[in-house]
Every structure is written in C-alpha cells, then in structure tokens.
Amino acid sequence: MRKSLSTRGFLPGFGMTMGYTIIYLSLLVLIPLSVLFLKASTMSWEQFIGTIMDTRVLASIRVSIMTSFFAACLNAVFGVLVAWVLVRYQFAGKRIIDGIVDLPFALPTAVGGIALTSIYAENGWIGQYLAEWGIKVAYTPIGIWVALTFIGLPFVVRTVQPVLQDWDLQMEEAAATLGATRWNTFWRVVLPHLLPAIITGFALAFARALGEYGSVVFISGNMPLKTEIVPLLIMTKLEQFDYAGATAIATVMLVISFVMLLIINYLQWKINKFDAAR
C-alpha cells in the first residue's frame, strides 16, 4: 500500500465529482429504495405480518432459499474445479473456455431461460432421456435449480481463479517435501487458502439466485406452493394491483439481500487485508 503524507492530496475536482456521485446515487438509487421502506411503514404491523405469514408467501420463500442454496453449492464445487483446471492445466481451446465462463453474465436471462426449458422439457435433448428414468426437470424445483446454477456459474470461478493464480507454489512444495500426498496437500494447504474466495463466490451466487427472475419463470412452471419463487410472487401481486402485498414481500427480500451484501463486502475486505498482510 502506498502511503501519502497529505491525506487528501492536491488534485482538483474532488468537490465536483463527489457531489455529482452523491446526488446521482441519491436520486437514482437511495430515494427510490427508501420509498419501498416508506410504503412498507404505512402498513400496520398486523397487516405486514399477515401478508408475510401467508402459506403461499412462506412456500415461495422456502422454494427460493432452497433452490438458491443448492445452486450455489453446486457452483461452489464445480467453480473450484473449473478454476483449478483453467489455472493449472494446459489443454487446447483453454482461452475460449475461459471466455465462455462469463456467458451467463452476457446472455440475457430470458434467453437462458427459454433455452434451458427447451433442453429439459419432456421432449427436449436431455429431458427425453431423463423422462425415461422418470425424472422430470422442467416445471419442477429441479428446473429452478438448473436455471439458478446457470446464472450463478461464473461467480465462484471468477473469485477463486485470481487467488489460485497468485498462489505461491512454495507452499505446496513444502508440503510435498514434508511427505504429504497430493490430495493431502490440496485438502490441508490449498483449500483452506481458497476458502474465503470460495465463500465470497458462494455468497455472490446465492444472492444473485435469490433475486433471479428471467431465467426461472420459463422453466419453473410457476405453480403456487410448489415452484413459485419470491420474485415471481411479487410480480403476481403487482399484476393484481396488490401494491401493499408486493411491498411487504419485497421489503423482507430486500433486507435479506442487504445482509448478504454486508457479509460479502466484509469477506472481501478480509481477503484484501489478508493479501496486503502478506
């Protein structure tokens, strides 16, 4: 880290750029978001709790959290594997594979959604074979899980990859010299070092999955109590002009998202501090 004697420096433009940043941030993000809380606060406590404790709402929260959690888990495991393969091994077409990992960030979610639905529907490329085994993917929670895995895929790869790249091979050498097997070295030396990055990636994927709408609506079938996710329920309430209901559910979700954001920022701050200390 570079330390400067003057705390602020003497470059011009701080007032202008900072002022603009604050004003724009307030107008576009902070004030609109606070309207949500304002609207929620006009509801009575009983009304608010009554909306949230509805079986359909609770079911959608359960579906959202379960599917997002399992999608993030799958991404954590395969994210580490993909990052490892991309950093450590050489094979043809590696650059292209590396580039395509970001596809879920670049492909509009609606396109991803209809593509996955066509693959996993009962007459789809994969769906027809799974159907023979009696496994239904599209229009079940498994379908939601597939879609959420798709949109969360890049997160763990992209948080773990740079850590692996900067990783000092001497640590592994030391472990090998001391007689550790390759698996032991990975499990005891490499993995603990990667853990903060894995957790950050997991949390990012989980947070993204919780709010995801576009890729899920097509594949989920949207059956209340079974395959209805929270963002979809908010949408349904809005279409029925039930603004109070939509606001109450959105408030709960937003609070969960904010907590997730704080955890992620804390983890990233921890990783940076760890890196700086080395």
Add this chain to the structure above:
Amino acid sequence: MKHLTEPAYIRWTLIIVALLFLGLFLILPLVAVFTEAFRQGAGVFVASITDEETLSAVKLTLLVAAISVPVNVTFGIAAAWAIAKFSFRGKNVLLTLIDLPFAVSPVIAGLIFVLLFGSQGVAAPLLAAWDFKIIFAVPGIVLATTFVTFPFVARELIPVMEAQGRDEEEAAVSLGASGWKTFLRVTLPNVKWGLLYGVILCNARAMGEFGAVSVVSGHIRGMTNTLPLHVEILYNEYQFAAAFAVATLLAALALVTLILKSLIEWKTERQAKLDEEQHYDVTGERAG
C-alpha cells in the same frame, strides 16, 4: 516439479469433468438457441427477425441502451475519480452503496419505480398535472435499466484507477495542467481499457435486462416492448421458432460481448507485462 502436479489420468479426468459441466450448462443452451431458431426453416427465421414488431423492439432496446449507458459512464467516471484519487472518511460505505443495485432483485428494482411513479405512486399527482407518463412508457424502461446497470462502470473503473495511483496526475497538475486536461491526457489513456470493459458489460446488461423492465413496461407491443420482452411474448404465444429467432439476436450480442471482453483482458495482460519489463528499463517517457 513432478511432485507439484497430478498423474496424467487425474489431470485428464478433472479436465473432462470440468468441460462436461461447462458444456452441459453453458454450451448446450447456446447451441439450443440457434437450433430451435431454425427448426421451422430459414424462412420463418428471417420472417421473425424482420417482423415489424421485432424491429420496433430492436429500436427501443438500442434507444434505452443509448441513454442508460452514457449516463452510467458519466457517473462511473465521476465516482471513480472521487473514490480512487482522494482519501476520505466513509469510503467503504460509499462503495457498498454503489453496489446496492447488484443486491436488489430486478423485480424489486421495477417495483420501486412503480411505487414512485405509478398511478397510485408518490409522484402520481405531479405527473398527472404535467400529463407525463413514466410507468408503462419508455421513461420507466430507461429508469429501471439505468438502475440495474448503475454499478457496472464504476466498479470496473475504481480498482483500475486506484491501482494507477495519483503520482502521474499530481505531476501533471504541479506542472500547471488543468484538472480537466489532466484527466483527458493522463488518467483516461491509463484507464481506457478498464473503462471500455465496464461499458461493454453495462451495455450487455442494459440490452438484455428482463425482470426490471418487465415490471415497468406494461408489454405494449410496438411501443414499450424491448427485445427480451418480445422473446417472452412470442414464447408465451407458443411461437417457439419465432421466439428463438429473436433470441439469437440477443445471443449474438452476448457472444460479441464475450469476444470483446476477452480481447480487452488479453490486451491489458500484455500491457501489464510490458510495463513490468519497462520498469527495469528506463524511468523516462513511456512509449505508446
């Protein structure tokens, strides 16, 4: 270094499992989009893409991106300058606040603008008095899109500008350059790839946003229908070939985005290597 790698059979197993996973979740859907689009022949494909409603959706999508992206670029540059070139209290709070739109579900992003500007919204009387429509109209789509793409440019620029430090700018200013000139001549050339990177990501999301736009648009054909919404409408009408045909336009956009992104990454990597070599060379003027 034999002890630092795995036996070949383990290496290849890991590579194959990783490629299978990526093939299943990324490449297969991409292939599916193009295959489904041509399922009823090239005639249907061309007809769906040149359809009047599709063209008006293309126009609206381009218009929305043409407004949202520059607005967020301006913000991103201002925020990066303030955050990366100066020290102040509460910097981490400000960074977290800039990240907020990433933590908000797109549907909620749409909802807050409905609560503000909808027919029962906070600003409804004002809008009625001026006879100005935001929700179920183009301004609402622009607002929602700008909200969800808000952090992209700032997030890419801040770390790049921070890594650059402020020595070069301070030198320029102490030699008498104005702040504006310093930015254009010193800062901008140093961060141009980071900026472009942010613009590309911001643009891809702006053109592809679905959830937030879906809430505020009202799906009025030929009027407030963006490309992703048009895909949804066609799909829900069981016009699958047409829906996938329109989706290929967006998939092509995604592929172009990924290619540009890889090129920029490759370019900055090379630049970083060159800089490192030059570091030991001379401390004079840098070539290029």
